Amino acid sequence: MMMKLYDVTIIGGGPVGLFTAFYCGMREMETKIIEFLPYLGGKVSYFYPEKMIRDIGGIPSISGENLVRQLEEQANTFEPTIVLKQQIVGLEKLSDGTFLLISHTGERHHTRSIILATGFGTLKSGKLDLADAKKYEGKNLHYTVERLNDFKDKHVLISGGGNSAVDWANELLPIAKKITVVHRRNEFSGLERNLSNLRKSSASIMTPYVLDSLHGKNERMTSVSLKNVETEENIEIDIDEVLVNHGYSIDLGPIKDWGLEFENGSIKVDSSMGTSINGVFAVGDIASYQNKLHLIAGGFTEGPTAVNSAKAFIEPGKELKPIFSTNYEALQTK
Secondary structure, three states: OOOEEEEEEOOOOHHHHHHHHHHHHHHHOEEEEEOOOOOOOOOHHHHOOEEEEEEEOOOOEEEEHHHHHHHHHHHHHHOEEOOOOOEEEEEEEEEOOOOEEEOOOOOOEEEEOEEEEOOOOOEEEOHHHOHHHHEEEOOOOOOOOHHHHHHHOHHHHHHOOOOHHHHHHHHOOOOEEEEEEEOOOOOOOOOOOHHHHHHHHOEEEEEEEEEEEEEOOOOOEEEEEEOOOOOOEEEEEEEEEEEOOOOEEEEHHHHOOOOOOOOOOEEEEOOOOOOOOEEEOOOHEEEOOOOOOOOOHHHHHHHHHHHHHHHHHHHHOOOOOOOOHHHHHHHHHO
């Protein structure tokens, strides 16, 4: 049985990959999405389904879960083929200019063009390297927030100083009984507005401190010891829940060996979102170019740019006419 040849295969089913698939449909391209996780949504579904997202134009506020749900509905408008639980490990360019993608299961996918929307690759939360930490994981030591109500009326200690730590502190303030933020530096790296909101809130901010040891009974923490990194003073405070946001470890996997040009750990692209391999494009967090905007909204612009470029690649010499979502009804009746 011959493999079906797709116009474009999108590797990665996160928000940017899903919107890119929708625009592929607008361009009447036969589209396949391949996602490593057993569900769509990427790191939004994995790390913060209940986190409120506020940096998408026209949407004042939406939870990660609801954003993914709407993106899935939008992506399915033109019925792309969706493959879950497969990691693409091999890339081969065939003599006719098409590509063969090989998954970790051995399954092969035939495509005329490729759009990489893998995010930073396989993401894993930075784990807490303290005695007994593993014992409390899944109880009241957390690396992400799956249900906001788990923290209702609790004293929540958040360890970290980046965007995730600051955002979760602000998000949990109306829900928790008390929020304590612990960071090893006096300066935070979160967005200015969010930092201002945190500093003006009722949250207790402790710097420069780090988690030093965990105390508890019956597999639940009851208190933690904090150490001042400058004075080495040690204090113990009672807590109900601990949320650790110490960043992520990133693994692009076999993509690193495909011969793509990398820049600062991401794939270098040009203004067409094209990579160093003709016919392969990259969008979202994995793509690198000057003045890159690391927002979902930025990826929503990169996706259609890559789609237009892929369309031009598979139909060279054919005029590429502008197309807008207002053309949707006309496309439906064709």
